[in-house]
Amino acid sequence: MATFFGEVLSVYSRAVEEDDEDLDENEEDEQIRRELEEKREVQLHWSPEISESLKSGNKLQCSDFVLAVGHNAARFLSVYVLSSVGWDAVGHASLWNERNQAGQTGVEAACVFYRQKDNPSVLICQVTCYIAEDQLFQWTEKVFDCVQHRQLNVTVLSDSSVADFKSADYLCCSSAPFLRSLHTAAFSAAPACRALEQPNIMTGLPAAVLNHCEVHRIAAVVYQCYSDVIGPDSVTMETFKPALTELGKSIQLDSSPSTDVLRKFVRNTNIQSNLYI
Structure with a gap:
């Protein structure tokens, strides 16, 4: 290549090196x-x-699968169902994401599966850890791939803030906590509460499970509890009781749990003012 001063310079193309980089x-x-x-x-x-x-290629013979998502839903099962001696922990799911960092204590125990001793076809799962959007599909696929789908009934209990509930009737939100439901086309029983009104939607793991069950024609219903309490609360927990009425033959609820059991799973939230300590 010649410069303006007539000097000839030997040059080489950087195209190959740039492509390599x-x-x-x-x-x-x-x-x-x-x-x-x-x-x-x-x-x-x-x-x-x-x-x-x-x-060996066998799947879990399951007639009823109850999934609790959120602290109040999970503690409801702990107090009213799992407090009896008739349940065994048979597995857990572990995952890592931006909220469940590696090495964080209790992450593995935040997604536990239980099976009834006298009736192994009843499976319960408590999920209190955060599952990211990119992990919802694989969690649902992997769990349901282990369970037989024939004559399977799925019940999902889910926590939600009443602040997320949209309604033209403002008095409705004043009655919190309250239940709303959504179910698949294969679900033939009568839900234990009103259907979720539009334009409200379900998100997270309950939505992923409901979508999976709809696609695979599995009878499933999601009961979402809208509460104005952030932490674990005995009143909010008790709101879930009608949701398991249809499962009375498979799951026996403890109608009056002991005070010690309630105290164990209900944590009192101390509210501190920003102005006064």
Whole structure:
């Protein structure tokens, strides 16, 4: 190449090197993406007996699957159902995301599966950890892939803030806590409460489970409890009782749990003022 002063310079094209640099960056980005996906993968850990059965190609024979999402829903099952000695912990799910950091204590125990001793076809799952949007599908797929779908009934109990409830009737929200429901087309029983009014929607794990059940024609119903209390609350917990009425033959509710059991699972929230301490 000649310059303005007539000097001839030997030059080389940078096209190949730039392409190589872009290729290296793309490979590095792809590796980081793969490592992140592996880190965010949902892992199911079952008891040795169930693990061996699943490895043999068998699925959990389940007639009723009750899923509790949120602290009040999970504590409701702990107080009114799991407080009896008739349940065994048979597995748990572990996952990592921006809210469930690695090494955080109690993350694995925040998604636990229980099975009834006298009736192993009844399965309960309590979820109190955060499940990110990109993990909802794989959690649902992996869990339901372990459970037989024939004659399966799914009941989901879910927490929600009354501030998220949209209604033209403002007096409705003053009666919190209250239940609303959504169900799949395969669900033939009468729900225990009113249907969720438009334009309200369900999100998170309850929505993912309901969508999965609708696609696979599984009878499922979601009961969402709208409460004005942020922390665990005995009144909010008791609101879920009608939701399990239809399961009376499979799950026996403790109608009057002891004070010690309630005290164990209900945490008093101390409200501190910003002006006075």
